[in-house]
Amino acid sequence: MKKRKLSNQFLKNFLVIFLLAILDTILALMLLSFASRLIAGSLTKNRYPASAIIKDDYEQIDASAVVQNGGGVQIVDREYRVVYSKGLDTIGKDELTAEEFTAFLTESKSKPYHYDIVYKPKGEFWLIVTFPTSIRLDFSLVYNKEAAAGDFMRAGSAIAFVVLSYLLILALTAFIYSRITAASITVPLRKLCDG
Structure with a gap:
């Protein structure tokens, strides 16, 4: 009888630990999101966005504040030539092909730099403001009801698999x-009872 009560107590403890671990995970994600929003305004990359320094004429752009804070400014014209470069230069070329520039734009998230890129139609150029990234954790959940039904099912299945795997590992x-x-309590008790 006592063994059954003890077993039930451990089952309750198991469920409490399981629920607390889930709660801790949710709380950790919320705290990460809160901390990110809290420091966003103080990060150098957010104090000097490309939209704040862009001008109609790229020769009028003042890159000094960006450069003084460890960043760089590059101007790429419609022919994909780097016509202006100050400070940190992660492009490393004077001229790009359309393919190279497209690769630069699409792969910029995977590099250890933050790129803020603005296109100026009037001057037909791109302004690229670059800062080294300290730490970046990219996670976002986006839902678009216009996506292909098959894609939605595959993505939903992948997310469900990850969540279920996490819950299984947690359990x-x-x-x-x-x-x-239980063993650390019942084994010594059994030894005491046996004498």
Whole structure:
């Protein structure tokens, strides 16, 4: 009878640990989001956005504040030539092909730099403001009801698989913890009872 009560108590403890771990995960994600928003205004990359320094004539652009803070400014014209460069230069060329410039634009998130890029139609140029990234964790959940139904099902299945895997790992960890805790209590009690 007592063993059954003890077993039920450990099951309750297991469920409490499991629920607390889920709550901790949600809280950690919320805190990361809050901290990101809290420091966003103080990050150098956000104090000097391309939209704040762009001018109709690229020769009038003042890049001094960006350069003084460890960044760089490049101007790429409609022929994909780098016609102006000050400070940090991650392009490393005077001229790009359309393919190279497209690759630069599409792969910029995977590089350890923050790029803020603005196109000026009047002057027909791109202004690229670059700062080294300290730490970047990109995670976003986006839903678009216009996506192909098959894509939605595949993406939904992948997310469901990850969530279920996480919950399974969490449950397994909590179960192992409850078994270890149970053994650490019942084994010494059994030894005491046996004399």
